[in-house]
Amino acid sequence: MKKLQGRILSCYRNGSIRRRGIYNNGKLLAEELFPYNDFLDERRGLIPDGEVVYRDKQGRISEICHYMNNKLNGKSIHYDKGWLYSIVYWKDDVLHGPQVYYDRKGFKYAWKTKKHGQLHGKYYWRVGNYTIVRTYNNGKRIGKVRVFYKNGKEFLINHDLSFGVILQILVVIKQEVRKAELRLCRSNQ
Known part of the structure; x- marks a missing residue:
């Protein structure tokens, strides 16, 4: 029987991480448990200092x-089915520093900074031709939500709207623009 060696990742059926383990010659050195979500619940054993590479079932x-x-420190790079998903930074198991998220085409769609686990500074979220900007200070929202066109011109400012509401507005606008483009294409045929 082959003994487990290296880093092993097991997932729930929905793809969420269930458990990550580090094995040497079949012996479990350390493991991290993630019950029902992608948030670490418990770490057991000692994870060796340095870089750790986890792979999915397909070896990616x-x-x-x-x-x-035994704590996350420095840069962490996450991949989803082989494509770059995010780059985040940790300090003693707490998110600390820049966080960047990418879509499947490799374009940056969200970026923010965390300071000791709290949002701090500007949080940017790109949706189609628009960029939503929200400012935080030690986890507290300050100022107004601002939305910009791709060319940098301001589109919407409103302190009372949440990210979710603005996203819904932008989705509707995007759908209307697509409908108008389709009508234009059909009329030119």
């Missing part, structure tokens, strides 16, 4: 992260 890299003193 799913995460590259760095540990120091």
